[in-house]
Amino acid sequence: MADSTHSILEGPTGVQASELVPDTDPTFDVQQNYPLVIDGLKKLYKDKIRPVEERYGFDLFHSALLRDSDFDAKPMVLLLGQYSTGKTSFIEYVLEREFPGQRIGPEPTTDRFVAVMKGDQDRTIPGNALAVDVNKPFHALNRMGNGFLSKFEAAECSAPILDKVTLIDTPGVLSGEKQRIGRSYDYVSVCEWFAERADLILLLFDAHKLDISDEFKRVIGALKGHDDKVRVVLNKADSVSPQQLMRVYGALMWSLGKVVSTPEVMRVYIGSFWNKPLHFKDNAKLFEAEQRDLLRDLRALPRNAAVRKVNELVKRARLVKVHAYIISHLKNEMPAFFGKDSKKAELTQNIQAEFNKLELKFRLPPGDFPNVERFQQSLKLQDWDKFEKLSERLLKTLDEALTVDLPKLMMQISPPQKAVETNPFAVEAPVTDGWILTSSDKAAFDQVFANLGPENGKLPGSKVKNTLLDTGLSTEMLRTVWNLADMDKDGALDSDEFALAMYLCEVVKKGNRLPDKLPANWV
DSSP states (O other), X not given: OXXXXXXXTOOTTSOOHHHHSOTTOGGGSOOTTHHHHHHHHHHHIIIIIHHHHHHTTXXXXXXXXXXXXXXXXXXXXXXXXXXXXXXXXXXXXXXXXXXXXXXXXXXXXXXXXXXXXXXXXXXXXXXXXXXXOTTSTTGGGGGGOHHHHTTEEEEEEOOGGGGTOEEEEOOOBOOTTHHHHSOSSOHHHHHHHHHHHOSEEEEEEETTBOOOOHHHHHHHHHTTTOGGGEEEEEEOGGGSOHHHHHHHHHHHHHHHHHHOOOSSOOOEEXXXXXXXXXXXXXXXXXXXXXXXHHHHHHHTHHHHHHHHHHHHHHHHHHHHHHHHHHHHHHHHHSOSSSOHHHHHHHHHHTHHHHHHHHHHHHTOOGGGSOOHHHHHHHHHTSOGGGOOOOOHHHHHHHHHIIIIIHHHHHHHHSOOOOOOOSOTTOTTSOOOTTOOOOHHHHHHHHHHHHHTOOBTTBEEHHHHHHHHHTTTOOHHXXXXXXXXXXXXXXXXEOHHHHHHHHHHHHHHHTTOOOOSSOOGXXX
């Protein structure tokens, strides 16, 4: 158990987590139209994405079909690390209290996955009960079996931060012989499932234990595709001197560089996230600043939750689209009567070649295709006679969701700001310096741009047309918008030109006139 000689409300530097970043800070509140966006995502998924998943057996190859509880779920923070790196102590520090079922010690004490959630009273809920609760987003874990569900539970308690997020505590990653014989379930697959649904993934390291075991390497490898969510925490940093800390940090970055295949440097938070006074106090100000940054990131998650949910649904819809093409293609390649088994084996063995054919034929992005080895394993278990032919109607509605409906929802999340009137007598004047494209507007439009599938960094008119028409402006007005936005007059829009075009449409919809020529600060 935790050391009882220290108050659990005493932060690492004598400052509580809520004092570093107040829970009442309004900058962390969810967006006002968040419920509308979530309802829109639910309807869009049920009407246009799920029918494609059901027809082509998406859940047999990838993740389970989504329920309303998956959309309603609070942002999730996944903590990963080898044993005794301070994962459970970190949660205690953030909550400013212990949680039900908590165990802390130098040995591997946490032997199960624990979802720390908001609850009116302290209690634990077993994994099997969680998996059948329609109000909780864990139904898909049923496929992991009793071996896992017996090692999974929820700890409900009351803490301010749990109003905003759900924290996932995990068993320490094993090393040596234990990692081969110590699990009754596939640990890496479970971590991957949580990583797909997490809004933030924290990799915790102990300043005295920077080695990365084989199992931890596999876990980190399973995070591929979620690099934007991953942060590193160098914990217990007060246990070494400032000079040693510099060397420890360098060693950590060297170790990560060998297992993380990304050119970007990971964000590393340095501190001691537990309820004990600092041992070496030389870096107290550094630790406090780092802890403040991390706590701000945690409490800001709800603010970005809507964008994250749209982003994840876009990724899923693109994968569903490619999956439909793959299954229908394999169906067409199979013989009608004789030689089915040999043809099935041939196609499975050469599935990468089939992926390449589809990529060229339908101009599908290579990054949207599934992992070859996993897909091969799944194919061997399926009855190919149940594969369906391509439905142009369903694919059309899926494309509509990607190019029209999801961009609409993105615009609801980050609507353009109101025009600023610098001159009360200039209402009828053309647009001037009063309208400026903000960074939040640009980020929202960039997401729409990416969803439309640019070619060589640009969108031809054919791909932009429906999105612009969806603004409700007349063809004549859209012609003016295009002429202003297409600054290099090449008949296509890059990301900056597209953002400008969408912004000009919003300017017109607010009753303002377009200028004959763009002001200099718009170019």
